[in-house]
Amino acid sequence: MKITLFTAIAALFLGGVAATQAAEIDINGMALGMSADQVIAKFQEVRPDAQYEFVKWKLPEGTEWVANGRTLSNDLANPDDMEHERMQFAFTGLGSGNKLFAARRELKFRPSQRPTTKSVFAAAIQKFGEPSVMGKSSTGGIWAAWKFGAEGPTAEKLESPLGCVGISDFPVGLDEFTAKKAKQSASMCGIYIDLDVRGDETGLATELNMKMMDQLHLxxxxxxxxxxxxxxxxxxxxxNVGNAAPAPKL
Structure with missing residues (x-):
């Protein structure tokens, strides 16, 4: 495992206990509210041969914590029948438990083991319940989104997807920018899950893209x-005041 350090002069801060439903929402076993150590351990269990990097941020006094992570898994032993997976993670700071608040997954299915788009969508409904909104693409894909508020475990109905979890602007940790953005969109986005199953006219799925983010508690x-x-x-x-060296001769 590779861990790099990034010195963050501005402290990252989070607080409060996540809602019960947040702790029950996961992507491939990595759930919102898990600590960074738990996520790393779970990923090692699920993908023991994958490449991954988790980045630490650092306070001026030296304390470090895991802020984000990226993973890559390719079945290089089967180049003509390869499964490909990427994941990203973003974590809160130490005061709030250094917990997972956002994750995304890109999974390209092995050509010889492609499920149907309908079966993938059915598995998502079994996992998260009825979606807030859903639709189908002209090429055979299915997309859906779930928005959970503070009221309960049932997804709220939406007329259209909200785009609450971006890709190019996926958070790299809980900093001031992310906290301000979440403050503005907490009521609109809540705990949000985005699913996109891509497929073809034959009904078989080629790729799965999932994102989840808890903006209720950031x-x-x-x-x-x-x-x-x-x-x-x-x-x-x-x-330091008591242990500092004397001032130099001026």
Whole structure:
């Protein structure tokens, strides 16, 4: 496993306990609310031979935490019948438990083991319940979205998809920008799942794309992380005042 460090001068902050339904929402076993350590362990269990990188952010006083991760899995032993998978993860900071708040998955099915688009969609309904909105493409694909609010475990009905989880702007961790964006869209997006099953006219699926993000709790999580970071920095500052070297001769 490769872990790189990125020094974040601005503290990342999150707080509060996620709603019960958030802890039950997962992609391939990696659930919202899981700690970074739990996600890494689960991914190693599911894809032991995959490549992956988890990036750590760092406070000025030295404390580190996992902010995001990327994975890649290719069956290179079968180039003519290859399965391909990519995943991305984004985590909150230490004050809120360094937990998973967003994930996306891109899975290209092995040509010899393609399921039907209908069976993939049926599995999604069994997992998440009836979607908030759904539709079909002209090429045989099926798309759907689930929006869960604070009221309960049943997805709210929508007239159209909301685009609450982007790809190019997928979060790299819980920073001030992500927290402000979530504050503006928390009520609109809630806990949001996006599914796109691509296929052909024969009814067989070629690719599965999934995204999920919990925007209900990011503002309070960010506040909790900020409070925790400030305590750590203040403690280090107080310690440094007593242990610092004398000023140089001027």
């Amino acid at each position: 503002e309070q999580d960010f506040d909790a992380d900020n409070i925790d970071a400030r305590k750590r920095i203040d403690a280090a500052k107080a310690k």
